[in-house]
Amino acid sequence: MKKFLLWFTGVLAAIIVLLYIFDVDYLIKAVRVVYLHGKTTAYLDDYTHFDNRVVAKGTGQPWAVHKDYNEIKATKRLEEVHKELGTVAYLIIKNDSIWHESYYDGYGKDSKSNSFSMAKTIVTAAMFKAIEEGKIKSPDQKVGDYFPEFSKGFAAKLTVGDLSSMSTGLDWGEQYSSAFSITTRAYFGSHLEETMLKVPVIYEPGTKFEYVSGATELLAMVITKATGQTLSDYVSDKFWKPMGAENDALWQTDHKGGIEKAYCCFASNARDFARFGKLFKHSGKWNGQQLLDSTAVAKMITPKFAASPQYGYGTWLNNYLGKKMYYLRGHLGQFVIVIPEDDIIIVRLGHTKGLQTDTDPHSNDFYVYVDEAYKMMGFMKPNDGKGNELAMTKEEAEAQGMKK
Numbered sequence: 001m002k003k004f005l006l007w008f009t010g011v012l013a014a015i016i017v018l019l020y021i022f023d024v025d026y027l028i029k030a031v032r033v034v035y036l037h038g039k040t041t042a043y044l045d046d047y048t049h050f051d052n053r054v055v056a057k058g059t060g061q062p063w064a065v066h067k068d069y070n071e072i073k074a075t076k077r078l079e080e081v082h083k084e085l086g087t088v089a090y091l092i093i094k095n096d097s098i099w100h101e102s103y104y105d106g107y108g109k110d111s112k113s114n115s116f117s118m119a120k121t122i123v124t125a126a127m128f129k130a131i132e133e134g135k136i137k138s139p140d141q142k143v144g145d146y147f148p149e150f151s152k153g154f155a156a157k158l159t160v161g162d163l164s165s166m167s168t169g170l171d172w173g174e175q176y177s178s179a180f181s182i183t184t185r186a187y188f189g190s191h192l193e194e195t196m197l198k199v200p201v202i203y204e205p206g207t208k209f210e211y212v213s214g215a216t217e218l219l220a221m222v223i224t225k226a227t228g229q230t231l232s233d234y235v236s237d238k239f240w241k242p243m244g245a246e247n248d249a250l251w252q253t254d255h256k257g258g259i260e261k262a263y264c265c266f267a268s269n270a271r272d273f274a275r276f277g278k279l280f281k282h283s284g285k286w287n288g289q290q291l292l293d294s295t296a297v298a299k300m301i302t303p304k305f306a307a308s309p310q311y312g313y314g315t316w317l318n319n320y321l322g323k324k325m326y327y328l329r330g331h332l333g334q335f336v337i338v339i340p341e342d343d344i345i346i347v348r349l350g351h352t353k354g355l356q357t358d359t360d361p362h363s364n365d366f367y368v369y370v371d372e373a374y375k376m377m378g379f380m381k382p383n384d385g386k387g388n389e390l391a392m393t394k395e396e397a398e399a400q401g402m403k404k
C-alpha cells in the first residue's frame with residue numbers, strides 16, 4: 001500500500017507539472033470545482049467556488065404583488081417540465097406585479113444562482129449606457145482604439161457594436177463540455193485578459209452572426225477602460241441601484257481583484273433578474289426615470305442580420321404566437337422573457353435546459369414556459385385543428401368569462 005501511495009503521488013505530481021508546462025493548469029480548478037462536486041458542467045451555485053466582485057444594491061424597491069397572486073397554480077405540463085429539468089424558480093409578472101411565483105429545490109426569492117449568459121444582455125446595456133454618456137463614441141468605435149492588439153488585419157475593423165451583436169470573426173470555440181476549449185479556459189483560468197488579447201480575428205467582422213462568449217468578454221474590457229470603473233461598479237451605479245434591486249449581486253472574477261467573467265456568472269435571484277425585463281419593456285425607463293435611452297433598447301431588440309432574426313444586440317428574439325418576444329438567456333435554461341404586447345415578464349431559473357436543435361435557435365422549453373403561462377392566465381384558446389394552441393386577445397378572454 002505504501003508503495004502504491006508513493007507511486008500514485010508521483011504520477012499525480014507529474015500530471016500537475018505537465019499541466020503547467022502545457023499551459024492548461026486551469027484544468028486543476030475545473031476538476032476541483034466541477035467533477036469533485038459531482039457535476040459535469042458549470043452549475044447554478046458554482047459562484048461559491050470562485051472569487052467574486054459585489055454589484056452593490058441601493059435602496060430596495062420591492063415588486064408590487066398582484067391582487068390575484070398565486071391564485072392560479074402551475075399547470076400539470078409546467079410542473080412536469082419543472083421536475084424534469086430541475087427548475088428552481090418560475091415567475092410570471094403581469095402589469096409589473098408578481099402574478100405567479102414558485103420555487104423548488106430549496107431555493108427562495110433571495111437565493112442567488114448563476115445567470116450564465118443572461119449577463120451578456122446586461123453588458124450590452126452597459127455598453128449603450130457608456131455610449132449615451134459619451135465614454136464610448138458609438139457602436140462603430142473600433143476595439144483597437146482601446147486595445148492595440150486589435151489594430152491589424154481583420155481585427156482593425158472590429159467594433160464594439162460587432163462585439164455586442166455577435167458578429168466578430170473571433171476564432172473562438174463555444175464548446176462548454178470540452179476540457180481544452182477556449183471557453184473552458186476562460187471560465188476556469190486566472191488570466192482572462194491575457195487570454196482575450198491573444199484571440200485572433202479570422203474573418204471580416206460585421207458580416208454574419210456567430211455566437212461566441214469571447215465577444216462579450218472583450219466588450220466588457222472596453223467598457224472598463226472607457227468608464228474607468230470595474231464592470232460591477234458601473235452596472236451597479238447605472239442599473240442595479242436605480243432599479244431598486246433588493247439584494248447585492250455577485251459577479252465572478254478570474255482571480256481576486258481581477259476582471260469579471262462578463263459573458264456569464266452574474267449571481268442574483270429571479271425577482272432581481274426580472275428588473276432588466278421591466279427596464280427593457282418600458283424602453284429603458286424605470287418608474288419615470290430614463291436609465292437607458294429608448295433608442296438603445298430598440299436597437300437591442302432588433303435583428304442586425306435578416307439571416308439571423310433570433311438575435312439583436314445582446315438579446316435573443318422570437319416571434320411566437322403572433323407576438324414579438326425578446327429575452328435574456330443563459331446556459332442550463334436561465335430565462336427572462338419579455339412579451340410587451342401583453343405586459344408580461346416570465347422568469348425561469350434551473351439546473352437543466354430543454355432540447356436545442358439545429359433547426360430552431362430557441363430551445364423547446366422556451367415554448368413550454370410561455371405556453372403554460374398563457375394557459376394559467378386564461379389567454380389561450382383551443383387549438384387551430386393542427387395541434388397549435390393560439391393566444392387569444394383580452395377581449396376574447398373576457399367574452400368567454402376567462403380569468404385574466
